[in-house]
Amino acid sequence: MKKIALLALLCFGLTVASQAQTPVYQLRIYKLHPGNEAHFHDRFRDQSMPVMKRYGFDIVFTSQSGPEGHAEFVYLLRWKDRATQASAWRAFLPDPAWVAIKKANRGQIRRPRR
Secondary structure: OHHHHHHHHHHHHHHHHHHHOOOEEEEEEEEEOOOOHHHHHHHHHHHHHHHHHHOOOEEEEEEEEOOOOOOEEEEEEEEOOHHHHHHHHHHHOOOHHHHHHHHHOOOOEEOOOO
16 A cells, blocks of 8 residues: 555656646747838847847747738747746846847837737
């Protein structure tokens, strides 16, 4: 009986541990102003990504989708867990470099409504 209880406890512990390590994926989508697509991609690659990476953002992929004139920029982030995701965003958003990037490019992108 003790062996069964110990085995059950071990299985439960492994299940909980494996669930705690499940990654979190975050899909972000932005509408691009027509004619601004190349500038947006360049700025994201050259300015935004380096700042994001300093805070542990794991950028899995970036892409553009949608028909001409209605383009959207899409990127996927991978996080160790929700706590890591929340912590990284909290640290990233007030970063002076990120604040300067946003201020310099205000009005050039917009988040689509959900």
